[in-house]
Amino acid sequence: MNGFEDGISRWRRVADEIRSEIVSGTFSSQLPTEAVLAARFGVNRHTVRRALAALGAEGLLRSERGRGTFINPLQPRITYPIGSRARFSENMMRQSLEPSGRLIGAERTAATPAQAIALGLAAGAPLLRLEHLAVAGGMALSRSTSYFSAMRFPDIIGAYAETGSITRALAQSGVEDYRRLETRITAERIATPDADLLQCPADAIVLVSEAIDVDAEGRPIQWIRTRFLADRLELVFSNEAGAATRVRD
Amino acid sequence: MNGFEDGISRWRRVADEIRSEIVSGTFSSQLPTEAVLAARFGVNRHTVRRALAALGAEGLLRSERGRGTFINPLQPRITYPIGSRARFSENMMRQSLEPSGRLIGAERTAATPAQAIALGLAAGAPLLRLEHLAVAGGMALSRSTSYFSAMRFPDIIGAYAETGSITRALAQSGVEDYRRLETRITAERIATPDADLLQCPADAIVLVSEAIDVDAEGRPIQWIRTRFLADRLELVFSNEAGAATRVRD
DNA sequence: ACCTATTTGTGCGTATGTATT
DNA sequence: CAATACATACGCACAAATAGG
Numbered sequence: 001m002n003g004f005e006d007g008i009s010r011w012r013r014v015a016d017e018i019r020s021e022i023v024s025g026t027f028s029s030q031l032p033t034e035a036v037l038a039a040r041f042g043v044n045r046h047t048v049r050r051a052l053a054a055l056g057a058e059g060l061l062r063s064e065r066g067r068g069t070f071i072n073p074l075q076p077r078i079t080y081p082i083g084s085r086a087r088f089s090e091n092m093m094r095q096s097l098e099p100s101g102r103l104i105g106a107e108r109t110a111a112t113p114a115q116a117i118a119l120g121l122a123a124g125a126p127l128l129r130l131e132h133l134a135v136a137g138g139m140a141l142s143r144s145t146s147y148f149s150a151m152r153f154p155d156i157i158g159a160y161a162e163t164g165s166i167t168r169a170l171a172q173s174g175v176e177d178y179r180r181l182e183t184r185i186t187a188e189r190i191a192t193p194d195a196d197l198l199q200c201p202a203d204a205i206v207l208v209s210e211a212i213d214v215d216a217e218g219r220p221i222q223w224i225r226t227r228f229l230a231d232r233l234e235l236v237f238s239n240e241a242g243a244a245t246r247v248r249d
Numbered sequence: 250m251n252g253f254e255d256g257i258s259r260w261r262r263v264a265d266e267i268r269s270e271i272v273s274g275t276f277s278s279q280l281p282t283e284a285v286l287a288a289r290f291g292v293n294r295h296t297v298r299r300a301l302a303a304l305g306a307e308g309l310l311r312s313e314r315g316r317g318t319f320i321n322p323l324q325p326r327i328t329y330p331i332g333s334r335a336r337f338s339e340n341m342m343r344q345s346l347e348p349s350g351r352l353i354g355a356e357r358t359a360a361t362p363a364q365a366i367a368l369g370l371a372a373g374a375p376l377l378r379l380e381h382l383a384v385a386g387g388m389a390l391s392r393s394t395s396y397f398s399a400m401r402f403p404d405i406i407g408a409y410a411e412t413g414s415i416t417r418a419l420a421q422s423g424v425e426d427y428r429r430l431e432t433r434i435t436a437e438r439i440a441t442p443d444a445d446l447l448q449c450p451a452d453a454i455v456l457v458s459e460a461i462d463v464d465a466e467g468r469p470i471q472w473i474r475t476r477f478l479a480d481r482l483e484l485v486f487s488n489e490a491g492a493a494t495r496v497r498d
Numbered sequence: 499a500c501c502t503a504t505t506t507g508t509g510c511g512t513a514t515g516t517a518t519t
Numbered sequence: 520c521a522a523t524a525c526a527t528a529c530g531c532a533c534a535a536a537t538a539g540g
Contacts, residue, residue, distance in 0.1 A: 007257065007258035007261025007262075007527090008256065008257055008258070008261060008452055009258070009515085010517065011256055011516080013451070015256070017441065044518055044519080046516095046518075047516085047517060047518085050516090079433075082486060083488075084488040181488055182488065183486045184328075184483050184484070184485050185434060185456065185483060186479050186482075186483040187454050188272075189265050189454065203255055203257050205438065205454055206436075234434060234435040235433070235435070236434070237331055237431070237434070237486050238430075239333040239430055258515095258526085258527065258528090259527075259528065282504080282506085283505075283506070284505080292528080292529085294530095295527095298506085299528090312505095312506065312507090313505090314507060314535065315504075315536035315538080316505070316537060318505095
């Protein structure tokens with residue numbers, strides 16, 4: 001019996017709650033007994049067992065008969081700096097992760113009024129839309145959709161497909177340097193097609209970043225919307241070089 | 250019957266999908282008919298109706314017998330700047346929203362090793378933990394947990410309860426100015442107690458911001474973990490004053 | 499005024515999944 | 520493991536409102 005009527009089963013909510021407590025470090029290395037957890041969440045022990053089974057399948061923990069349930073060592077989130085000069089490849093290599101970008105698709109479109117304003121173009125101007133996937137350390141991290149002026153960057157699709165990097169593709173188009181003007185961040189549930197590409201659960205959560213890059217003269221180059229898998233990385237905005245303190249209870 | 254084994258009901262997934270298409274502007278002002286949606290998602294019309302009912306309860310749309318289902322005008326997300334000098338009250342007032350902070354609870358604790366490093370204190374140093382709620386324009390926006398040194402800020406709890414503002418509470422403790430050193434952003438499903446306080450659905454998504462504030466001399470003042478309701482605001486990091494372009498198709 | 503096609507709203511029966519005892 | 524109660528999902532049918540001819 002669910003009772004709450006929000007379409008999420010009880011064992012799934014218990015599993016989500018336990019996972020959140022695990023990643024926030026509430027438990028040591030061993031979980032409380034199933035009976036204790038059942039009492040704490042106000043559910044039957046069967047329901048707790050179902051939740052623990054789901055978390056076990058995720059690789060988060062393992063149960064040992066007669067001993068208890070133990071938390072597996074969890075890999076920390078990748079740190080992804082957002083700032084005026086953030087570069088995907090550099091960021092990943094600094095964390096010893098092999099970066100690569102893969103072109104999913106591309107299309108020629110016309111600028112909507114909002115896109116035209118963002119990119120400093122006339123409404124209806126020809127754009128190139130790139131759908132791409134970012135992978136680091138063998139793990140898919142994000143799905144991006146970016147728009148370029150088709151007039152200024154006619155060869156950007158091929159250049160990206162070849163190099164697997166926006167920075168290098170822009171360099172081939174004569175843009176030696178660029179910086180991020182603005183980043184807007186929100187979060188939502190992942191879209192189904194993205195879940196397939198990112199090889200993640202259908203109910204995963206993504207950090208959505210909408211940003212505008214400009215060249216050295218301040219002219220807009222690309223408008224990009226990236227969906228980062230929230231459980232694989234965290235975005236870091238730092239106001240001082242070298243500041244990288246980490247709190248974990 | 251669900252078929253999948255992720256503990257999330259079919260109508261809930263359909264509702265999430267439709268909501269995501271609504272906010273991304275896929276539909277005009279009217280949704281496709283229930284029969285069309287049912288075919289598109291491969292579910293029964295009853296299941297679509299259940300999803301639409303949930304979205305209707307959220308205020309996202311309304312159905313009219315014999316005419317169809319129409320999208321309600323959706324209120325835009327509040328803009329929340331993150332930068333070295335961001336202030337909650339100032340940000341909200343700039344958007345004509347009446348800001349206020351409410352103290353939920355407070356407790357005296359001892360610094361964990363990680364907290365001690367972040368706040369520049371000795372491990373086990375006495376801390377004050379404040380649990381607070383931020384409201385703007387009559388709507389709950391975020392839940393925060395912040396830690397202060399109990400030695401340096403013995404009266405911070407009362408000062409916050411009285412003023413409803415961290416900035417003013419710090420001013421009463423002799424901190425005239427402070428800035429944000431670092432902000433780490435990720436996202437997750439809301440925790441159950443927070444959902445009650447923020448008056449939002451149990452399956453809402455929160456942007457989690459972990460940040461450190463320092464005084465004019467660079468000494469750490471507070472470590473704060475804020476959970477923002479992702480569907481009510483977006484975090485904006487801007488590298489140029491006055492840059493506030495917005496793209497929406 | 500009438501008919502018809504479309505679309506939402508409602509009812510019932512059945513099968514399966516969920517949660518408790 | 521079994522029995523029970525409830526929620527979920529489906530399929531079919533029909534009622535009620537709307538819009539157009």
